[in-house]
Amino acid sequence: MRAFLARHWYAYAMVLPVVVVVGALVLLPLAQGLYFTFTNINEATIANPVLDRPASYEFVGLDNYVNVLTGGESYGAFWSTLGRTLIWTFGCVLAHYAIGLGLALLLNRRMRFRGLYRVLLILPWAVPPFISVFAWRYLFNSQFGIINQALGALGLPTPVWLGQSDLALFSVMVINTWLGVPFMMVTLLGGLQSIPRELYEAAEMDGASAWQRFRDITLPGLRSVSSTVVLLGVIWTFNLFHVIFLSTGQNPHTRILVTYSFERFFSGASRDYAVASTYGVLILSLLLVFVTIYRRAMRRQGEVW
Amino acid sequence: MAEVAYVNASRVFPGTPPVRAVDNLELSVADGEFLVLVGPSGSGKSTALRMLAGLEDVDEGAITIGGKDVTNTPPKGRDIAMVFQSYALYPHMTVAENMGFALKLRGVPKAQIREKVAEAARMLDLTKYLDRKPKALSGGQRQRVAMGRAIVREPSVFLMDEPLSNLDAKLRVETRANIAALQQRLGTTTIYVTHDQVEAMTMGHRVAVLKDGVLQQCASPRELYDRPANAFVASFIGSPAMNLKTVPLTAEGARLDGLVVPLSRAALDGAAAEGLSEVTFGVRPESLRLASADEDGMEMTVELVEELGADAYVYGSVRIGEHPERFIVRVDGRTPPAFGQQVKVTLRDADEVHLFHPETGLRLSA
């Protein structure tokens, strides 16, 4: 052991800073948050040095989980919020993937100005998201937005896109699709370019039509890239806070798990840290379950990930 | 089964200046023939093959398969199978799926596919590997799968683009023989691209030599070796290469250092008609021998001896006019001369010389 340490001390010294930072920024807050879920901590019971008030929160066991998981309206209607979160997540990722793949396929052909198109299509990603979101809010504005003016000019109904209805969820998904497609497009384009051209030629000689080449060469060739970006996309979108918050604020029709957790933590009559943390822990557990299932499915397909 | 013909076919790649990768190729391949396309790197072999496959446009001229003009037919409609240099096996499919892919696309019933794949696998000794993915195969096995994929389809023409270049020397020799035997057995018209002239000589019924996109000669291996149509073919075919030197002509023949090679009347007349005072004189290493002290011969200083067992190749320099010229001579492997030694070299047989025009490179001697 002594000899081992003597020989490898530098390796431990190298990883130490990372361990410290990860511990301070991730593990400690995680442990603390987990602890909060078993208490009734909120704005009134937390220690407040300004008012010189000691902490008065207590251990309440699983009460928070029971309250949340029974789906009570005053605790964020967990199950319907979860449903909305799933619609949001899978809807967005599906749109990202389908549109990203379509654009990547177009950009992978030989054509004039290809470099220009690539830059233009990556642009939405390079623009700071809040600018894009505000631009979209103008587009969607029910009175002055271009969309409604165009619809009005055509004599079509002009709905309130970002209002108090489920249409708001759709609109927010459109905005997020706009923001997320470039990433998918770039990664899938990279994946497409890594498929050897001879495979297409061989398939063509074997008599495959364009659709059959797409199905039998392109999709399998993209599988490892796709599986990675879809997994990342799901995790990111599941936890995507800023797009929803910037476009509709605290609209219950666009509420997903993270935005509700934020609402409970930072606003409302009493900032309920305990319930917010409970949501956080539930989100983490859901994602862990998802990743586990996903990895198992990937491994069954012989993917080394 | 089909015969194949290039009718003045060209492929011009756009660029400045445009590249005529295949230039006015006029070549026909008989039904069931094994034709080898050979040439140095960049000579347009792959391009010619890909034009036939339909993977490359034909900018001028036409291509026919079985008498039918297929110049504008997509690859799918040509009934051709191709073995790629990289094999291009579908990485996510098993060996069996790879081999059966074309049949599956054609809608052949599953049982029949399985039967054909099994048969091809037996022929190629792949039965054990049918359920593996290409990733889990050795280079030689992958090569056989690529062959199998072509065979299973029973196409009218096989195309192979340097299918052996990724194999080690021993496996290459073995596979070479197997491919030739397989082609014999199937009797399918085959066009085989290689830059290895040994493959060209041993495998093909006929060999077509390309250089810079232009067909130099298309003939049987024997003919190619014995009567190369020009100096390029003469130097390209044969290993080690033919000794090719430009030498002065005299009334009796070609003058090398200390040795006048008598030339036939016809050859001398031919050269005279062209008004030549020099010719490009070619002689293969095996047509030279060491001379005894009292014979006429070229004085050669030995610079390198390559011993191959039965034979040895002696590389040395001979003065021709002002310059020392490198000559290669095949000698008996048991008694090779030593490095630095002075030897005398002469022809085995005055008939075994090749004469070419010094500027155009075309063959002069009959």
Ligand SMILES: Nc1ncnc2c1ncn2[C@@H]1O[C@H](COP(=O)(O)OP(=O)(O)OP(=O)(O)O)[C@@H](O)[C@H]1O
């Ligand atoms: N897509 C292309 N665009 C422009 N020029 C090309 C293209 N493909 C090939 N060429 C040119 O055409 C010529 C012939 O190429 P080709 O690949 O047919 O040579 P090759 O005889 O197969 O050589 P190798 O033995 O190295 O495979 C080369 O000079 C090459 O640079």
Ligand SMILES: [Mg+2]
């Ligand atoms: Mg080539």
